Every structure is written in structure tokens, then in C-alpha cells.
Amino acid sequence: MAYTLEYKTPKSMMNKGTGFLTGYSHSLNPYAGCSFGCSYCYVRQMPVSTFRGKPWGTWVDVKETAADVFCHELRRAKAKGRVTIFMSSSTDPYQPAEAKERVTRSLLEVMVEDPPDFLLVQTRSPLVQRDTDLLLRLGDRVRVSMTVETDREDIRRHFTPGTPPIEARIRTLQQLREAGVPAQATIAPVLPSTENFPERLRPLVDRICIDDYFMGDGSGGKRTQRLGMRRIYCEIGMEEWYHPDAYRKVYERFAAVFPPDSVRISQDGFEP
Ligand code: SF4
Numbered sequence: 001m002a003y004t005l006e007y008k009t010p011k012s013m014m015n016k017g018t019g020f021l022t023g024y025s026h027s028l029n030p031y032a033g034c035s036f037g038c039s040y041c042y043v044r045q046m047p048v049s050t051f052r053g054k055p056w057g058t059w060v061d062v063k064e065t066a067a068d069v070f071c072h073e074l075r076r077a078k079a080k081g082r083v084t085i086f087m088s089s090s091t092d093p094y095q096p097a098e099a100k101e102r103v104t105r106s107l108l109e110v111m112v113e114d115p116p117d118f119l120l121v122q123t124r125s126p127l128v129q130r131d132t133d134l135l136l137r138l139g140d141r142v143r144v145s146m147t148v149e150t151d152r153e154d155i156r157r158h159f160t161p162g163t164p165p166i167e168a169r170i171r172t173l174q175q176l177r178e179a180g181v182p183a184q185a186t187i188a189p190v191l192p193s194t195e196n197f198p199e200r201l202r203p204l205v206d207r208i209c210i211d212d213y214f215m216g217d218g219s220g221g222k223r224t225q226r227l228g229m230r231r232i233y234c235e236i237g238m239e240e241w242y243h244p245d246a247y248r249k250v251y252e253r254f255a256a257v258f259p260p261d262s263v264r265i266s267q268d269g270f271e272p
Pocket residue numbers: 034035036037038040041042043089090091092124
């Protein structure tokens with residue numbers, strides 16, 4: 001998606017983990033805005049987007065000097081207790097701008113020198129693989145959570161045309177596994193998929209997280225409703241997948257292929 005880039009100097013980088021992120025002491029967003037511009041993105045409904053005056057997905061703020069600010073905050077936070085970080089809650093840390101700007105990489109460099117107790121890297125971008133060297137240095141204190149909402153490329157193109165292809169994400173999970181970086185596949189939000197989906201992921205990850213709008217958008221599905229998601233399902237005649245029970249079908253398919261306890265639902269799937 002075409003987007004404009006602005007450079008901003010942040011006053012702070014670490015936000016307190018609240019609501020859905022109760023398992024985390026902090027969230028960390030290297031950017032504001034996200035050029036992936038997913039149709040279902042709940043951030044569209046949040047003040048960071050609604051007060052911007054430009055459509056979500058068309059603007060990105062690069063947080064300059066983020067690493068310096070973060071370095072001080074991390075040290076202070078660690079002096080107070082356990083630090084568990086969710087990166088990121090309202091942007092994708094490996095969206096296209098990161099290839100050149102390297103803000104996310106600079107934050108990882110800080111964490112390698114002064115590790116938090118746990119870091120979850122939430123992304124849908126193969127670019128995460130570039131930072132394998134740093135992720136490995138964090139050992140079992142890190143987990144990459146790769147969003148793979150469906151195994152159907154036509155569905156991906158319908159709902160999130162600005163995001164990396166499904167095959168590229170699956171290949172990235174393979175590369176992370178070969179390198180020894182802990183990772184999970186995150187089917188969130190659940191989109192229409194095939195019966196073979198679990199078989200595709202089984203050799204690649206030991207942990208699956210399944211979430212949907214009704215459990216995971218922070219408002220019981222109301223934010224998603226306001227985004228008009230039902231219409232996007234209707235356009236392709238798949239309204240039955242826009243339902244609070246639709247995730248169960250996907251859960252049962254995965255539970256039949258993955259070991260017990262490795263298929264987790266909603267908040268539990270993102271826990272440190
Ligand atoms: S990648 Fe995440 S933050 Fe970016 S638009 Fe999609 S859902 Fe929103």
C-alpha cells in the first residue's frame with residue numbers, strides 16, 4: 001500500500017500492558033501507523049487512527065532515536081520487577097518501512113544487551129527473518145508469533161491485499177525453525193481456510209494460537225462490526241465464517257493434528 005513516512009521523536013517507548021495484554025508488563029511499538037492496512041485492523045477504531053485525518057494504512061511515523069529512549073526505560077522497568085514485552089500491539093514491527101529504517105532492529109539490539117524476561121514479536125512479515133542473529137541471542141526469552149490467518153491466498157488477497165503472501169510467511173516459519181528461533185503460528189483473526197491448513201503448519205511449529213474478532217478485538221466484536229467486516233464476508237459469500245462459533249471449526253481441525261495443549265485460544269495463545 002502507498003504510504004507517507006514522517007519522522008517523530010518519541011517521549012517514551014514502553015507502554016503499560018493493559019486489557020488483552022494482561023500477561024505483559026509492557027507493549028512496544030517501533031512505529032505509529034501500519035502500511036499493511038489490514039481491513040479488519042482494530043487500530044483503525046483507536047484514537048491514533050481516528051484523530052489522524054488520513055486513512056489507516058496510508059501513513060507511518062518512524063520513531064527516531066527510539067533505541068536511546070527505550071534503553072533508559074528498560075533499565076528503569078527492570079529495576080522495578082519482571083519485564084515482559086509485547087511487540088507490537090498497534091503496528092507491525094516488520095512492516096515494509098523497517099527494511100530501511102531498522103527501528104525494530106535497534107530495539108532488539110538494546111534487548112540483546114539488557115534482556116527483558118520475555119519478548120513476544122508479533123508480525124506477519126518475512127522481514128523478521130533478517131534479525132535471526134539477534135533473536136537467537138535472546139534464546140528462550142523470545143518467541144516470534146507469525147500471523148497466518150488462512151492458508152488460502154485468495155482469501156488473504158480479499159481481506160488484506162497489502163500484506164505478504166501466505167507462502168512467504170510459511171517459508172519464514174520454516175526458516176525460523178531451521179535456525180532455532182522459538183516461534184508460533186497465530187491464526188488471528190480466523191479467516192476461511194481449508195481442511196489441510198493444520199497439515200501445512202504441523203512440521204513448522206509446536207504452538208498454535210487461534211483468535212477471532214469476537215474474543216480478540218477488545219470489545220466483544222463491536223469494533224469489528226463498526227468496520228463493516230460482515231460486508232467483506234458477504235462479498236465472497238462466506239458470511240458463515242463471520243460468526244462467534246466459526247473459530248471452533250478451525251480449532252477442531254488443529255486439535256486433531258497437533259498435540260494436546262499446543263493449540264491455544266485467544267489471550268492464552270499470546271501469553272509469555
Ligand atoms: S499488520 Fe497488524 S497493525 Fe498492521 S494493519 Fe494489519 S492488523 Fe493492523
